[in-house]
Amino acid sequence: MSVTQADVMTAMSKVIDPELHIDLVKAGMVKDVRVTGDTVKLKIELTTPACPMKGKIQADAEAALKAVPGLKTFDIEWGAQVRGVAGGSGGGGALLPGVKNILLVGAGKGGVGKSTVAVNLAVSLAQHGAKVGLLDADFYGPSVPLMTGLADKRPVSPNGKTLDPLIAHGIKVMSIGFLVEADQALIWRGPMLHGALMQLVRDVNWGDLDYLILDLPPGTGDVALTLSQSVRAAGAVLVTTPQDVALADVVRAKQMFDKVHIPVLGIVENMSQFICPHCSKATHIFNHGGGRKAAEMFGIPFLGEIPLDLKVRESGDLGVPVVAGAKDSLEAKAFQEIARNVAGRVSAQTMKSVPLPVMQAR
Numbered sequence: 413m414s415v416t417q418a419d420v421m422t423a424m425s426k427v428i429d430p431e432l433h434i435d436l437v438k439a440g441m442v443k444d445v446r447v448t449g450d451t452v453k454l455k456i457e458l459t460t461p462a463c464p465m466k467g468k469i470q471a472d473a474e475a476a477l478k479a480v481p482g483l484k485t486f487d488i489e490w491g492a493q494v495r496g497v498a499g500g501s502g503g504g505g506a507l508l509p510g511v512k513n514i515l516l517v518g519a520g521k522g523g524v525g526k527s528t529v530a531v532n533l534a535v536s537l538a539q540h541g542a543k544v545g546l547l548d549a550d551f552y553g554p555s556v557p558l559m560t561g562l563a564d565k566r567p568v569s570p571n572g573k574t575l576d577p578l579i580a581h582g583i584k585v586m587s588i589g590f591l592v593e594a595d596q597a598l599i600w601r602g603p604m605l606h607g608a609l610m611q612l613v614r615d616v617n618w619g620d621l622d623y624l625i626l627d628l629p630p631g632t633g634d635v636a637l638t639l640s641q642s643v644r645a646a647g648a649v650l651v652t653t654p655q656d657v658a659l660a661d662v663v664r665a666k667q668m669f670d671k672v673h674i675p676v677l678g679i680v681e682n683m684s685q686f687i688c689p690h691c692s693k694a695t696h697i698f699n700h701g702g703g704r705k706a707a708e709m710f711g712i713p714f715l716g717e718i719p720l721d722l723k724v725r726e727s728g729d730l731g732v733p734v735v736a737g738a739k740d741s742l743e744a745k746a747f748q749e750i751a752r753n754v755a756g757r758v759s760a761q762t763m764k765s766v767p768l769p770v771m772q773a774r
């Protein structure tokens with residue numbers, strides 16, 4: 413009994429991507445199917461290199477191929493092609509045609525670790541193989557230059573009009589902190605802030621990016637409003653600390669994004685517990701579970717929690733994010749898992765807006 417391409421496609425159409433709730437064939441992930449006798453070679457192209465479901469998809473795809481009658485061996489090549497929101501053209505639209513997905517990192521109030529999450533998320537996605545940019549739009553306290561080790565560097569303009577982003581830890585970086593003195597930015601409001609943000613978005617040579625991550629100022633809706641008028645963000649990640657009082661801030665932040673029609677991808681709980689480096693006992697300094705509670709309250713995903721740890725603070729101050737400097741630490745692993753969860757949520761978001769490709773069996 414000889415195996416056909418149709419048999420292979422039928423088998424693949426039974427494998428469901430658990431994040432996207434759609435089968436691999438309908439999602440256009442199955443490519444280059446070549447059958448030779450009782451052997452098949454094919455490529456499965458995931459929607460992000462940081463796919464949180466790769467293990468499950470791989471196991472299910474292999475089981476489906478093993479069940480094809482007459483098929484003895486198979487060889488799956490794994491790849492990834494990040495898709496963009498806005499009907500596939502990418503969330504950057506006409507303003508940033510090379511940018512597929514714009515992700516916002518926000519918080520209801522300052523000091524909860526929003527910049528720390530934005531930097532580690534960006535570096536972690538790049539470590540998975542994605543092309544990533546990080547734009548520090550926290551005009552009132554830009555900390556990205558310090559956290560990426562670029563505090564004493566300045567971007568250059570090769571043509572006198574646009575700026576090249578700086579590069580650190582595999583990501584492109586731009587910050588208002590590279591361009592103005594800290595006390596200058598503090599007084600910006602309304603039109604000035606709008607103008608400065610648009611410059612950082614439009615007049616920087618971002619090039620082709622899978623993800624452009626924006627570190628937003630805490631609390632304020634000004635930046636989110638400006639962005640929602642010019643680009644289509646794939647969604648926002650909300651950072652909170654676990655205490656009950658932080659819940660009120662998360663509610664405010666969620667309402668702000670709802671108002672400007674930016675979907676909230678999920679909540680990250682930072683400083684969720686302190687693990688004693690001597691006895692490994694967990695202490696819930698700021699309580700525990702507030703982020704999860706907020707996520708349940710809104711019916712949005714809980715993306716994960718980061719412990720309170722000296723390494724996270726020290727690595728931030730040293731300009732080497734913990735996912736780069738202490739890859740195997742508990743904290744880095746927590747950030748990596750959050751990055752995969754975010755990438756998965758973005759893929760699900762793009763599926764809602766991308767017309768599904770027509771699969772052509774060869």
Ligand SMILES: Nc1ncnc2c1ncn2[C@@H]1O[C@H](COP(=O)(O)OP(=O)(O)OP(=O)(O)O)[C@@H](O)[C@H]1O
Nearest residue numbers: 522523524525526527528553719720721724725728
């Ligand atoms: N999980 C953590 N463990 C230890 N220190 C942390 C952790 N997360 C953040 N920090 C530290 O807390 C301080 C504030 O973090 P960060 O600048 O990321 O917060 P933020 O919410 O962006 O603040 P702001 O909006 O005011 O700029 C930093 O010194 C950072 O290194």
